[in-house]
Structure formats: C-alpha cells, structure tokens
Amino acid sequence: MPRFREKSVSSPDAAALLTEYFTERESTFPSAQGTYTTTLPDATAFVPPGGVFVVVEGEAADPDAGRASEPIACGGIRLIAPSASGAVRYEVKHLYVRPAGRGLGLGRALLDELERRASAFGADEIVLDTNDSLAAAGGLYRSAGYATIEPYNANPNATTWYGKAVRAEDPRGTA
Numbered sequence: 001m002p003r004f005r006e007k008s009v010s011s012p013d014a015a016a017l018l019t020e021y022f023t024e025r026e027s028t029f030p031s032a033q034g035t036y037t038t039t040l041p042d043a044t045a046f047v048p049p050g051g052v053f054v055v056v057e058g059e060a061a062d063p064d065a066g067r068a069s070e071p072i073a074c075g076g077i078r079l080i081a082p083s084a085s086g087a088v089r090y091e092v093k094h095l096y097v098r099p100a101g102r103g104l105g106l107g108r109a110l111l112d113e114l115e116r117r118a119s120a121f122g123a124d125e126i127v128l129d130t131n132d133s134l135a136a137a138g139g140l141y142r143s144a145g146y147a148t149i150e151p152y153n154a155n156p157n158a159t160t161w162y163g164k165a166v167r168a169e170d171p172r173g174t175a
Contacts, residue, residue: 002106003057003069004113006048009041009076013055017074021096029157030133037156041076041094049121051078051090056110058101072101075110077118077126080152087124087165089152095128095137107140115144119166126166129158 007014022038029036046053053076057069075095083089092114097106118126127149130137138160146162153161 002072002109004054004110005057006052007055007074009043009046009053011055013071014053014074017055017071017096017098018094020098021074021094024096025157028133029131033131033133033159034156045078046076049079051076051121052114052117053094054110054113054117056097056101056106058106073097073106073110075114077114077121077123079121080127083125083152088122089125089127090118090121090123092126092128102136107137108144111140111144115164115166123166125163127152127161127163129153129155129161131157132159 005013009015009018018041022036026036026038041053043053045051054074055071056073058072073096076093077090078093080089080091092111095107095110095114097110115126126146128141128146129151130141132138141162144164146164149161149163151158151161152163
C-alpha cells in the first residue's frame with residue numbers, strides 16, 4: 001500500500017523525482033510544439049495551508065531487512081488566484097509516477113490524496129493543465145471527473161486545462 005509523505009520540493013526525494021519528471025517531459029515533448037520549458041517549483045507555494053507537496057513511497061523491497069521503501073511518485077497542490085466567481089482554487093502540479101510504478105493505480109491514488117488535501121484546505125475547485133501528448137494523464141483526469149476549462153494560466157507547455165468542483169471537508173472530518 002502506498003504511503004504519502006509531505007516533503008519540501010527541495011528535499012532529496014522530491015528533487016530526484018522532479019528531476020526525472022522534467023527530464024522525461026523535455027525528452028518526450030512534441031517537437032511540433034517547440035521546446036519544453038522547465039519551471040522549477042517554488043517551495044514556499046507548497047506549504048500548508050497554501051499547498052503541499054507529497055512523495056509516494058511504495059512497498060519496501062525487503063521489510064524484514066529494515067530497508068526503507070523507495071519513492072515512486074510525487075505531486076503537489078498549491079493555492080492560486082480565485083476564479084472569476086471568487087471560488088477558492090488549488091492547482092495540481094507535477095504529478096509524476098516513475099515508470100516502474102505506472103499501471104498500478106498510483107497516479108489515481110495520488111490524485112485522490114491531493115484532492116482530499118485541497119478540500120481540507122478549503123478548495124472550491126481544483127484545476128490543472130497538461131499537454132495532450134500525455135494521453136494517460138488526460139485519461140486519468142477525465143476519469144476522475146475533470147472537465148476541460150478555459151486556460152487559467154499562460155503555461156507554454158500546456159495544451160489542455162481541466163477543472164473540477166470539490167466540496168470542502170468539514171473540519172470535524174465530515175463532508
């Protein structure tokens with residue numbers, strides 16, 4: 001079962017995953033769209049309650065030997081400017097699963113965890129941007145209830161923007 005650990009984006013585990021993410025995006029970015037633009041995340045944007053960055057650890061290879069499990073995925077949410085209607089919006093950023101962890105449901109589990117945390121922070125809406133070349137990501141977002149929306153930022157790497165209304169969690173633990 002995956003474990004979700006809050007980490008600074010500058011922690012060794014997060015930095016290693018983000019480096020892999022940016023390297024993969026740069027090498028697979030559609031040449032017809034130009035050059036991939038790497039924008040390193042600002043660690044201050046991922047500090048509760050304004051946001052959080054999560055590293056997912058998989059099962060330990062040998063729990064009896066006391067070896068820690070390997071980081072296998074990461075992603076974050078951050079508070080962004082309210083929508084035109086004044087809705088509190090959080091944005092999903094840098095959702096990445098290492099190749100060895102793909103196809104195991106980790107992307108969905110991580111997205112669910114990030115949505116839960118955004119809701120607990122008071123989100124009315126969660127938004128994200130992606131590139132159509134990331135077909136599996138687009139499928140994940142649509143299957144999780146995200147719908148295409150008008151662009152809310154000027155990300156040069158994005159071709160599609162998604163949004164989803166959420167219901168903020170009651171501080172007593174009930175929605």
